[in-house]
Amino acid sequence: MAGMRNSYDRDYIGFATLPEQVHRKSVKRGFDFTLMVIGETGLGKSTLINSLFLGDLYKNRVVPSVTERLERTTQIEKKQMEIEERGVKLRLTIVDTPGFGDSINCEESWRTVVQYIDDQYRQFFTDESGLNRRNIQDNRVHCCLYFIPPYGHGLRQMDIDFLRRLHKKVNVVLVIAKADALTTNELKRLKANVLADLETHKIDLYQFPDCDSDEDEEFKQQDRELKESIPFAIVASSNLVEVGGRKVRCRTYSWGCVEVENPQHSDFIKLRRMLISTHMQDLKDTTQDVHYENYRAQCISQISQHAMRDRSKSKRESVSSNDTVSETDRLLLQKDEEIRRMQDKLVQMQEKLKTNTILEMNKKNDSVIDV
Template structure:
């Protein structure tokens, strides 16, 4: 056997050993993200958006512009006489969107009549009642037997439209935000920003943020970027945070400007390009709402707002159970003080007595420990 043949045989042996070692060291959990991705895409995604604001602020136009659809094609505008005693109602629209194989079931909850009546004192009640009802329905389904087919109708984000003609937030705006900020993610939007100059938009944003801070209202907070994120994503995150509240312009009309078709509004002095960052924050709002923070809005709804509601429900159920238990004990006593206690009641009473004894023993031990600590400190001082 020549030296060249020996080298080839030896190399082949080492290659085989390394392949075996490589197979032995490979477990396979690196494919978990791909598995989750395939499962999520197959199941699809749900997102519920509540839109709140008075009529005439362009809410419907903005929603159609954001999702490139027509959710309100059959809507009829009410007359002025109908608005004198008009109340806030809930109008829900659902549409299925598919993009690159990813399916999204979008639900838009509109609140026609909000702020349109002369007395807007209770305009917020319908909004809070709807959000609580969706939480309550989800809690009931989650506590039931058929947990696999739970339909998530919880409100993940609330776009609150502020009119551009005010100098800051109105009392009606503050009252609604105070009652919603612990139930839903609030994103403040300045409507029809093309009616304001750049300096006016900047001043209005500052006043709105000051009112929010002074009234201790918690609007949606952007999560902090991880240290391993690339610089481009960090810059995008800084720009999004700097735009809050978003001053937007919506339009579903395609215009031709300098040989290029744009979505915008035609004015005597020129064209407002909705997707031009210098004209509007529309693109940044769409980026935040759809591209970058949609999942975070859902996570905050699940981990913060729904958990708070769930904790309140469990606390109420526990208190109700204790009251029923006390009532059962009182009912088990006869009129002459004689007890008519069943075996189950007797066991419950024994358990209560054991818990009381354990609490007394724990309190005594804590007092002894405090006394010994005091004695030890006095010895050290001497």
């Protein structure tokens, strides 16, 4: 046994502890996550957030009167809290949008939200390009919960206009609010209509990553259930009621109660599992690798084009100031113009490639569903 142990020790290098090193470093540093919630007043956004993270972020909120709501514009309201669970710290930022959809004219409700998302990308790009890159604070929106009212037959025109401007900038997850207002058949019909509207208007929601082949069957089943539940039908409540000898969160009616964490009553458990337990890191990775990279590529392309135009303009001015134009200067100007045209074509090709990639992913998902 001693000889075998010595042989093992000689063959052991030690890099197998790298995951443990990364884990210790990550836990020590903590994690950041920014969640944006968008929807009309009264759809239960605050209640859902309090139920998800077991806190009370809105205890000091003042509900505006009807007259004030009609004249309100969309605003940005940030709330932060630190949560610790089993030694892991999470710095959570909730970005709320009071006033969204409350006014009579809601055509410009999207502008404030889109500007805020772009501002966070711009700030991160500026910090990333600066000298002090070690302590960059990530305030980018990693996920957006968009609330759909239970009334209606699908997405409204306001919803469609907003999502078309938002779905390429942030991970969008749709939530049907106060789903206990609908019967089972009505809820199925609403979900089908919403998915049909998304496909008609080519709106992309957050795509769950496919399971690896080596995952266990239970995890694969949970992944299938999450994908089949989109959009999530939610019932939220902060009231604890004793039912069957145990305390549960539920909405109480004269005929009984609707349990928040009962899968037969609500998709709350599935939403919480997706948002916190299984896909939080993937939401952050998708924000970094897809949405932010698209914004970063556009910024670099614009900076290059502006620099090229400024250089061409300065050269033209210097050439025009001379009486004789040398053949070398003329060739340089032609080359600059050719490079500018090539850059424009490159940007067009990148947009076309991105569109084709999205179409291929949609076809792949459709084929998987058919199978």
